[in-house]
Amino acid sequence: MSVEKLALIMAAGEGTRMLSNLPKVLHAVCGQPIVEHVLRAVDSVCKQKVLIVGHGKERIMEACHGQADFVEQQPGGWGTGHAIRSAASMLEGKKGAVLITAGDMPLVLPETYARLMSEVEKGYAAAMLTDHVDNPTGYGRVVRENGKVCAIVEQKDLVGEQHNIKEMNASVYCFDIEALLWALPQLKNNNGAHEYYLTDVINILYKGGREITTVPVLEKSECCGINNRLQLAQAEREMRRRINARHMREGVTMIDPEATYIEPDVSIGRDTVVYPGCVLQKGTIIGENCLLLPNCRIMNSVVGDNVRIENSVLLDARVGDGSTVGPFAYIRPDTVVGEKCRVGDFVELKNSNIGDGTKISHLTYVGDSDVGEKVNLGCGVVFVNYDGKNKNRSSVGDGAFVGCNVNLVSPVNVGSDAYIAAGSTITEDVPDGAMAIARERQSIKEDWVSKRKMEGKL
Ligand code: UD1
Ligand code: CA
Numbered sequence: 001m002s003v004e005k006l007a008l009i010m011a012a013g014e015g016t017r018m019l020s021n022l023p024k025v026l027h028a029v030c031g032q033p034i035v036e037h038v039l040r041a042v043d044s045v046c047k048q049k050v051l052i053v054g055h056g057k058e059r060i061m062e063a064c065h066g067q068a069d070f071v072e073q074q075p076g077g078w079g080t081g082h083a084i085r086s087a088a089s090m091l092e093g094k095k096g097a098v099l100i101t102a103g104d105m106p107l108v109l110p111e112t113y114a115r116l117m118s119e120v121e122k123g124y125a126a127a128m129l130t131d132h133v134d135n136p137t138g139y140g141r142v143v144r145e146n147g148k149v150c151a152i153v154e155q156k157d158l159v160g161e162q163h164n165i166k167e168m169n170a171s172v173y174c175f176d177i178e179a180l181l182w183a184l185p186q187l188k189n190n191n192g193a194h195e196y197y198l199t200d201v202i203n204i205l206y207k208g209g210r211e212i213t214t215v216p217v218l219e220k221s222e223c224c225g226i227n228n229r230l231q232l233a234q235a236e237r238e239m240r241r242r243i244n245a246r247h248m249r250e251g252v253t254m255i256d257p258e259a260t261y262i263e264p265d266v267s268i269g270r271d272t273v274v275y276p277g278c279v280l281q282k283g284t285i286i287g288e289n290c291l292l293l294p295n296c297r298i299m300n301s302v303v304g305d306n307v308r309i310e311n312s313v314l315l316d317a318r319v320g321d322g323s324t325v326g327p328f329a330y331i332r333p334d335t336v337v338g339e340k341c342r343v344g345d346f347v348e349l350k351n352s353n354i355g356d357g358t359k360i361s362h363l364t365y366v367g368d369s370d371v372g373e374k375v376n377l378g379c380g381v382v383f384v385n386y387d388g389k390n391k392n393r394s395s396v397g398d399g400a401f402v403g404c405n406v407n408l409v410s411p412v413n414v415g416s417d418a419y420i421a422a423g424s425t426i427t428e429d430v431p432d433g434a435m436a437i438a439r440e441r442q443s444i445k446e447d448w449v450s451k452r453k454m455e456g457k458l
Contacts, residue, residue, distance in 0.1 A: 006177075008052060008084060008100045014077060015104070024104055026060060030262070031281055033063055034226055038101060039064065044110035049068040050087055052083045057070070069090075071087040074086065078195055079189065080197060081187040097177065107221045109222060112215065116215050125210035126201070128172070128215070129171075130215070131167070140155070140168065141155075141168060142169055150206040183208070187204075243263075253272070255275050259277060263281050265284075271289040273292065277295040277296075279297040292309050295310075296314070297314070302317075304320045306321055307322065311327040317333065317336070318337065320341065329345065329347045331349045334352075338354055342361055344362045345361075349365075358373060359375070359376050364380065364382070368385040369393055375396050375402070378405070380405040384409040387410075392411040393411055400414050401418075406421075413430070414430045415432030419436070424438040424439050
């Protein structure tokens, strides 16, 4: 028989208290679905993970595709014991320990899963995560006899002295697989909620002469399950605190960590300073010694070292070492900005390559184009990339100087070191080193104002 490390994650409940069309476990905490936080924490201990799904199963299976196996609980809503029974076939014929956790508890630490697992490996039939809290209302309570865990009693089923118990069940366990398989068929639903409670397994094991141990939480927040939007916001805040603490420990300065929003999959180099209101999203890598001034949203982008960004948005983009971006720049997908570039205010870049040392200082749109090195794009330059039907590409060679308010009607190629006069609308290629001017000549009408006034027209 194989000794397995397996985790069952319960995510079949309705999550009615969220009042949402989205399944509860797909709501995001720090930009990542709740259940993905659980899967990741569990993954450090168990490679094989089974999600028990029911309500909203299609969407959950789509979101977690490739991250877990799935078992359906049918019918849904018969309780946590029924959920685990639905997955019992995954355990048949296996020996060892199985982790069981709830898909709505994103804050349980990987170390906690490891501690639960090691207790069962020592020989306990079950290990459960518990905490002592002043107000355990709503939670199952841990009942002990002569100090030994003998049962969990749900809120609705508490009697007498049990109301005073402060030790609560977090709904995170590790079981010996054989012991669990022996106990599961014995569950009954003769309780306050007419559900099959997984928690009743504890008393069944105790009566069967097996020992159960508890593992205390490492951090109070670990026990926070998410049942409503208030708890969602609390979990968000705690996860944010953890993520930001990790970056600060690794040498990142945060002016106000409570107002800095960083998703789990982000890396930031040392000596980078992050100001409030920055939102760093999935897949983003920020280099060393950068300055992220207030309100930057950066998603799935790579930013080099010594880059300064202010009040700007970067999506699926790259910015090279020593460049400055913003304030108020919008760098859209598939843009690569080179080193020591200047991308100034109200500049929008899309699907373009910008060579090293190029300056695009203000009010410019570059779309679907290749701009060389040390180019100067003056204020108000527009790459006219869309003809109403197709997107067209243009290029500007190294060292070119494009004056203010120039339209480059794509597709058009501007040679290196070429000059384009301000206000030109360029529709034909400009050779290397040439000067292009494409605008109406200025004409002067002397004394025009006084003449008009005499005629009574002004
Ligand atoms: C459960 C525990 C309680 C514990 C509390 C901690 C039981 C009977 N009670 O109560 O002791 O203090 O968690 O938060 O286990 N689920 C299913 N199928 C179902 C019902 C639930 O998969 O039929 C899933 C839910 O999606 C959820 C998890 O199990 O992820 C917990 O269910 P929930 O209804 O929130 O249990 P609690 O009432 O909170
Ligand atoms: Ca719950």
